[in-house]
Amino acid sequence: MDAALLHTVADGVATVVISHPAKRNAMTAAMWRALPEVLDALAADPAVRVLVLTGAGPTFCAGADISSLTGDEEPQALAVAAEEALAAFPKPTLAAIRGFCVGGGSQLAAACDLRFAEEGASFGVTPARLGIVYPASSTRRLAALVGPAVAKYLLFSAELIDAEHALRAGFLNELLPAGQLDKRVADFARVLTTRSQLTQAAAKEFADGRTDRDAYWARQAAASGDTAEGVAAFLERRTPSFGWTASPAGAPASEPGRTTGRRGD
Known part of the structure; x- marks a missing residue:
């Protein structure tokens, strides 16, 4: 099968x-370039409440496919642009990981809000094997996620760690027994779709360190009516029907519909 998203x-x-089975789902230059476009389309789709990123088959992503990069392309710039697009996605994102999550794969996983993995997964940040300076933004994101000491351990050594180590280090939110990852991710994503998008969108910005939107979110909360609806639903023992919906700019959008799509290389 050809390389594709x-x-x-x-x-x-x-x-x-x-999906790039021949190279353990390594990202080609075309895939790095395509990912921000795919994410933009999904962010603009009001049907989307949650995004799950995963790999085809038994591997999440083994990094970048160096053989696909030409001399006039900067592989690090492509990867950083894709990473930043994923980090900026306005709705909750979850990486579902099995097998290798290495190099660019770890970069993408770290850019997600949450990371669930299956036992047997392996993780590594490997630029020291190639003499590459890891991007500043990626280094800071990794250090914020696992702490400076663990980030230095991974970056200095370029050694792979197992899923149990990744869980202890804080890279993973959950570690699932073999065969249970897909069901757990599906169940958890379904839970997220029932929760307040207003709460999720504000919490995502606050947790990611944004400090210039406090007043904006206070106004959104006051105008949305979601708090009153949530309290009423709790007292009436029913599922709440929250009205606020997210758009790429963080402002309310229309009510959800549904779309499907495919992006190749």
Whole structure:
């Protein structure tokens, strides 16, 4: 199968699949370039409430496919642009990881809000094997996620760590037994689709360190009516029907619909 980014939308959950089986789902230059476009389209789709990023088959992503890069392209710039687009996605993102999550794969996983993995997965940040200076933004994101000491351990050594180590280090949110990752991710994503998008969008910005939007989110909360709806639903023992919906700019959008799509290389 050719290298491709596949994506579908079902029941509020967008799933983006990194598919390059011949190279353990290594990202080609075309795939790095395509990812921001795919994410922009999904962010603008009001049917999307949650995004799941995963790999085809038994591997998440083994990094960048160096053989696909030409002399006039800067592989690091392509990877950073894709990483930043993923980090900026305005709705919750979850990496579902099995097998190798190495190099650019770890870069993409770290840019997601949450990371669930299956036992047997391996993680590594490997630029020291090639004499590459890891991007400043990627280094800071990794250090914020696992702490400076663990980030230095990974970057200095370029050694792979197992899933249990990644969980202890804080890289992973959950570690699942073999065969249970897909169900757990599906169940958790379904839960996220029922929660307040207003709460999620504000919490994402606050947790990611943004400090210039406090007043904006206070105004959104006051105008949305979601708090009153949430309290009423709790007292009436029913599922809340929250009205605020997210758009790429963080402002309310229209009510959800549904789309599907595919992006190749």
